[in-house]
Amino acid sequence: MDLMYIENKARQYHSSDATGHDFSHIERVKNNAIKIASHYIDADINIICCAALLHDVADHKLIDAKDHDVVIDMMRGWIKEAGGSDASARHILHICQNISFSTRDKNDSLSLEGQIVQDADRLDAIGAIGIARTFAYGGAKGRKMYNDNGRDTLSHFYEKLLMIKDLMNTHIGHQMAEERHHFMKEFLSHFYDECSLKQQ
Ligand code: NI
Numbered sequence: 001m002d003l004m005y006i007e008n009k010a011r012q013y014h015s016s017d018a019t020g021h022d023f024s025h026i027e028r029v030k031n032n033a034i035k036i037a038s039h040y041i042d043a044d045i046n047i048i049c050c051a052a053l054l055h056d057v058a059d060h061k062l063i064d065a066k067d068h069d070v071v072i073d074m075m076r077g078w079i080k081e082a083g084g085s086d087a088s089a090r091h092i093l094h095i096c097q098n099i100s101f102s103t104r105d106k107n108d109s110l111s112l113e114g115q116i117v118q119d120a121d122r123l124d125a126i127g128a129i130g131i132a133r134t135f136a137y138g139g140a141k142g143r144k145m146y147n148d149n150g151r152d153t154l155s156h157f158y159e160k161l162l163m164i165k166d167l168m169n170t171h172i173g174h175q176m177a178e179e180r181h182h183f184m185k186e187f188l189s190h191f192y193d194e195c196s197l198k199q200q
Helices: 003-013 023-037 045-054 065-081 086-097 112-123 127-140 153-159 161-167 171-194
Strands: none
Touching (some): 003 045, 003 065, 023 045, 023 112, 023 171, 045 065, 065 086, 086 112, 112 171, 127 161, 127 171, 161 171
16 A cells, blocks of 8 residues: 555645644554554554545544534545555544544444554654643643542543553553653642642
8 A cells, every 4th residue: 555645645734734733643643553563563554544534534522413424525535645555444433433522422443554543643642742732722622720529631632541451451651641641740730739729
């Protein structure tokens, strides 16, 4: 499969994003996925890289629900144009549609490749980069940083970021998450202190 072709499509698609789903996120997820996959010799690295590159194209935060099927068809077209088989396209699209944190109760169970891409995506939601993305996203949505009754950015740490470590699929992913989790706890304790807030 011609991954460069897929990468160019994903780069174009994400070029105008200011919500933390820009192409640099996609690149970090791909790199995290390659790092995790290096511990799993049975994992299909082409499927993993392609799914990492395409994982946010059909994200519900970026597209309208009514456009979902059209976007999935467009992605299938890209995979075929890149030389991917029907089976590869099905596998990649299944991963992309079942790794989201917000739909975690409804997701199908994932293949090894899917578990690796999901871990790679989740790693980018935590640690220093996760903190930066969370505040960037909150700013783009016009949210307050704190003290706004659950609508503020700080609440997002408790609704998602601090839960992620225990949701990792792979052993190596869990190890990588531990360090980032610890750093977020440290950040929060300084944040509360500097803003004279009570620790939640
Ligand atoms: Ni993502």
